[in-house]
Amino acid sequence: MRSIGELARTSGLTVSALRFYDRSGVLTPTLVDPVNGYRWYTDAQVTPARLVAGLRRVGMPLAEIAAVLRLRDDEPARAGRLLDAHLRRLENGLADARRELSRVRALIDPEESPMTTRIVLPPAALAAAVDAVRFAVGDDPELPVLAGVLLDVESDGVRLVATDRYRMALGRAAGRVDGPPVRALLPVPAVDEFRALLDTATEPEAHLTVAAGLVTLAVAGAEATSAVLPYEFTDYRRLLHRPAGAPARRVPVDVATLRAALRAGTPTVTRDHEGVPLPVTVLGVDDRNGLRLVDASDLAGPDRADLLVGVNGDFLLDALDAAGGPQLVLELDGPIAPLAVRRPDDEDTFSILMPIRL
DSSP: OEEHHHHHHHHSOOHHHHHHHHHTTSSOOSEEOTTTOOEEEOGGGHHHHHHHHHHHHTTOOHHHHHHHHHHTTTOHHHHHHHHHHHHHHHHHHHHHHHHHHHHHHHHHOTTSOOOEEEEEEOHHHHHHHHHHHGGGOOOOTTOGGGSEEEEEEETTEEEEEEEOSSEEEEEEEEOEEESOOEEEEEEHHHHHHHHHHHTTOOSSOEEEEEETTEEEEEETTEEEEEEOOSSOOOOHHHHHOOOTTOOOEEEEEEHHHHHHHHHTTOOOEEEEETTEEEEEEEEEEOTTSOEEEEOHHHHHTTOOGGGOEEEOHHHHHHHHHHHOSSEEEEEEOOTTSOEEEEETTEEEEEEEEOOOOO
């Protein structure tokens, strides 16, 4: 047995931190002396303590640290996904900080020449990212900020984002980036022009340049340029955040089967939307973790309501078509959380549909 001081020296945690993790139920001692209250730990607890120390150093929330400790032996893949998700948060936070500092520099010295960011990436990857998000662009004239596609340049590529408030789609293309992270909101006609230009690519590289309010795409000697829309796009990352310790139910689906059911007029329920009857497609999970389509009679009974979600069936068809591939994964997180449509082999390209209250 090791005393709390010995475990502290071995793990890199302080004694006060170990007491805190004991009170929090994250790392409890094997034995507490009933007389003097001294905490004692076994050798097997050294590795978990070191894990806690490392995860706290990189700022992982306490609930997620507890989840990693629970999953590391029996479900290491799920534990790894939690680490990946936290790493993405850190990378996104760093990219946001760089963008904000670039804006601050411009406010400090408005005369400073605008910075230029250049991205080199495969034309096919950029075309696929456009195809993954184009369907979700808004067309409400009162919300011009949604009538475009966000080009979010990160340290190792670009992320494309589009939303019409009822659905959101994200696509990503990896590439070489020279310059600071930057965001540019492109109007739809420019996005379509860029997409057509990518179809003519005969070389393995496309070149994007973002500078002075303009975005230029150069492919195989041809070039197209667009001005950036003067709007601040929504903070899409905040909308994608899921509370710690609440993993969504991941349900694999055969796309052809689901598409056929939706187009054949799958059972729906009707809900009032601004005075207009709206057909709602209700999705649920069966006992074998398979997707099932729910009708009105199911809703009236004691069905597993926490696993049901209502969505616009036409929007779901659009998401299936945009995602492509014969197999996809739907993430159901309950009746008031968005439904995610994901590719099983690509965590960065997906769409989410806003739920319709059942």
